[in-house]
Amino acid sequence: MVTPIQTQQGPEGARVDLTRAAVTGDILTVQLSYTAASDKSFSDYFRADEVSVIDDATSQRYGILKDQTGAWLAAPLFVSHSIRVSAQKGETAIVWMKFPAPPATSRTVSVNVPKVGPFDGVPISRQQ
Numbered sequence: 001m002v003t004p005i006q007t008q009q010g011p012e013g014a015r016v017d018l019t020r021a022a023v024t025g026d027i028l029t030v031q032l033s034y035t036a037a038s039d040k041s042f043s044d045y046f047r048a049d050e051v052s053v054i055d056d057a058t059s060q061r062y063g064i065l066k067d068q069t070g071a072w073l074a075a076p077l078f079v080s081h082s083i084r085v086s087a088q089k090g091e092t093a094i095v096w097m098k099f100p101a102p103p104a105t106s107r108t109v110s111v112n113v114p115k116v117g118p119f120d121g122v123p124i125s126r127q128q
Contacts, residue, residue, distance in 0.1 A: 002017075002019045002020075002033070003019075004017035004018060004019055004033070005017075005018045005019065005020075005021060005119075005122055005123070006018045006119045006122060008116050008117035008118070008119060009116070009117055010034055010044075010115065010116045011042060011044045011115045011116070012036075012037070012040060012042035012044070013036075013037035013040055013042070014034050014035060014036050014037065014042050014087070015034075015035045015037075016032055016033070016034050016035075016113070016116045017032065017033040017035070018030070018031075018032055018111060018119045018122060019031050019032065019033050020096075021109060021111070021122045021123070021124050021125065022124070022125045022126070022127065023101040023102075023124055023125070023126045023127065024127040025101070025127075026100065026101050027065070027098050027099070027100070027101055028053060028062075028098070028099045028100065028101045028102065028109070028124065029096060029097070029098050029099075030053065030096065030097050030098075030099065030111055031094065031095070031096045032094070032095045032096075032113065032116075033092050033093070033094055033095075034085050034087055034092065034093045034094075034095065035087065035090070035091070035092045036087035036088060036089055036090060036091055036092075036093075037089070037090070038089055038090040039089060040089060041086070041087065041088045041089050041091075042085075042086065042087060043084070043085070043086035044084075044085050044086070044115065045078055045082045045083065045084050045085075046082060046083055046085075046113070046114040046115060047081060047082055047083075047114070048064050048072040048074055048077070048081055048082065048083055048097075049063060049064070049081070050113075050114045051063070051064055051074075051083070051097060051112065051113050051114070052111075052112045053099045053102075053109045053110070053111055053112075054109060054110045054112070055102035055103070055106045055109055056106065056107075056108045056109055056110055056120075056121060057102070057103075057105065057106040057107070057108075058102070058103070058106065060102065062099045062100050062102070063099070064097045064098065064099060065098045065099060065100060072097075073097070073098035074095070074096065074097040074098065075095070075096055076093075076095070083095060083097075102124070104126070106124065107123065107124060108121045108122055108123055108124060109122050109124060110122065
């Protein structure tokens with residue numbers, strides 16, 4: 001099991017762990033782990049264009065990247081513009097998203113996902 005960087009309350013009693021905020025080249029990858037409550041399954045959708053990362057040093061807001069065909073660089077996608085998260089009782093679902101990397105001088109970001117409390121001051125790891 002991966003140690004979470006931060007944890008927030010999610011939809012329908014789910015726990016949402018931010019498990020990765022890493023820059024490789026010019027791309028920041030954010031990974032979230034949604035764990036359903038032990039007594040309740042959940043399924044939720046949110047629009048990819050509602051997710052953002054904010055560079056804490058500059059207040060610059062970044063949205064999820066798209067590939068050359070216009071598809072969001074995130075998974076799991078649903079109907080091409082939404083991210084679908086679902087987990088059975090006590091189980092975990094993984095969601096990942098790719099963003100433009102903030103400048104090398106930026107040490108932390110804030111991650112904003114619909115229906116989840118903000119992840120503030122998240123340290124960025126950088127691949128050398």
